[in-house]
Amino acid sequence: MLGNEIKKKLSERNWVDISKHDSNPTQTWHRLRRKAHRALDDLILLAKKLPDDKQQEIFDDKIKELFSSMLGITNNLEEMMYTPNLEYRARNKLDYRRTNLAALVVKEGLLYCIYQHSLLFRDTPTLSEPTVEQLERSMGICNELAYKLHMIDVEEDAREENLTYLFEWSEINGKHKERFREFLGWMTGSISLDILDVEFANKMHTITCNLISDVQRTWTALMVRNSENTIATLSIADDHGKELYRFQMLIKEELDWLLGTRFHRFHLYFKDNRSAKEKRRWANKPPRSTRGRRFV
Numbered sequence: 001m002l003g004n005e006i007k008k009k010l011s012e013r014n015w016v017d018i019s020k021h022d023s024n025p026t027q028t029w030h031r032l033r034r035k036a037h038r039a040l041d042d043l044i045l046l047a048k049k050l051p052d053d054k055q056q057e058i059f060d061d062k063i064k065e066l067f068s069s070m071l072g073i074t075n076n077l078e079e080m081m082y083t084p085n086l087e088y089r090a091r092n093k094l095d096y097r098r099t100n101l102a103a104l105v106v107k108e109g110l111l112y113c114i115y116q117h118s119l120l121f122r123d124t125p126t127l128s129e130p131t132v133e134q135l136e137r138s139m140g141i142c143n144e145l146a147y148k149l150h151m152i153d154v155e156e157d158a159r160e161e162n163l164t165y166l167f168e169w170s171e172i173n174g175k176h177k178e179r180f181r182e183f184l185g186w187m188t189g190s191i192s193l194d195i196l197d198v199e200f201a202n203k204m205h206t207i208t209c210n211l212i213s214d215v216q217r218t219w220t221a222l223m224v225r226n227s228e229n230t231i232a233t234l235s236i237a238d239d240h241g242k243e244l245y246r247f248q249m250l251i252k253e254e255l256d257w258l259l260g261t262r263f264h265r266f267h268l269y270f271k272d273n274r275s276a277k278e279k280r281r282w283a284n285k286p287p288r289s290t291r292g293r294r295f296v
Contacts, residue, residue: 001039006032019267020190026081067105071098096149103142110135147175153213158269166249169225169232169266172207173198184211187245188236211236219244234270 001011001021006028009018019025046058072095107140114135121128129181158165166183183192192214199208211219220241223234229251234244247270254265 001035002032014088071102094149094152096146096153099149103139103146106142107139110139153253154267162248163269163271166268166270168253169207170204177237184236186211187234187247188219190214190217225251229266232266 012022015029020028022028038083045238050058078099114132117128117131117135118125154204155165171177172180181193181195185191188211190213194212196210196212197208200206201208205225207221207223209221218239219236220238221234221236223232225232232249232251233247234247234249237242237243250269251270252267252269254267256263256265
């Protein structure tokens with residue numbers, strides 16, 4: 001795959017150092033990436049077409065070394081947990097990309113194990129259910145870990161841009177329902193607030209829901225994304241349809257690969273113009289708003 005010259009350079013130095021001394025690092029990188037993609041395509045073709053005995057001669061312990069290198073593990077996993085390599089130690093932070101990759105490997109591996117387990121115990125499926133459920137829980141734990149690490153990265157990026165992260169559009173009735181509920185509570189001044197009957201419409205561009213406070217006060221909330229997916233407008237009205245609150249929030253669209261699936265995320269923020277003293281006082285809570293308050 002690699003020419004002798006670039007292979008020698010990579011054996012002796014890392015890519016960052018190589019690119020600093022390369023006359024055209026962008027062109028070199030594009031050429032290297034194309035070769036890597038072709039090599040992966042070739043391996044996929046071999047895995048699909050070769051019989052088992054031939055595959056065993058190719059996909060041996062080198063596969064473990066490939067996975068370990070992709071995850072930044074230079075020794076075995078136990079050693080890595082206690083004595084990570086210098087590059088990993090220098091980063092000294094949680095790693096969403098590698099965790100997502102590890103979760104993908106876990107997902108594919110466990111799905112195959114579940115399939116094999118089902119074949120093995122096909123005459124007694126009831127007895128195999130506890131094992132299958134445990135394997136599925138393991139997949140779920142890895143998925144949740146990858147997602148949580150991703151959200152940490154999103155929130156850190158927001159702080160660097162002086163933004164306060166609110167929630168993800170498609171998750172307000174799922175993983176981010178509590179975030180959405182607390183946000184609406186802060187905005188309406190309600191200590192406790194329940195969200196009922198969440199509905200997505202207009203190809204996910206519109207969200208409606210009913211709100212009920214701890215004192216049985218009720219509202220209707222309507223949130224709409226603009227056609228450019230840059231601004232979301234939240235409107236809260238009383239039982240008679242009178243608008244009480246209107247807010248605008250910033251949207252950032254993200255194209256993400258999570259567990260091998262490509263999809264769009266829409267993250268909502270507001271511009272944080274509070275002073276350092278106010279930020280310390282409110283921590284990560286947005287200030288209570290007044291009618292017509294805008295956050296972008």
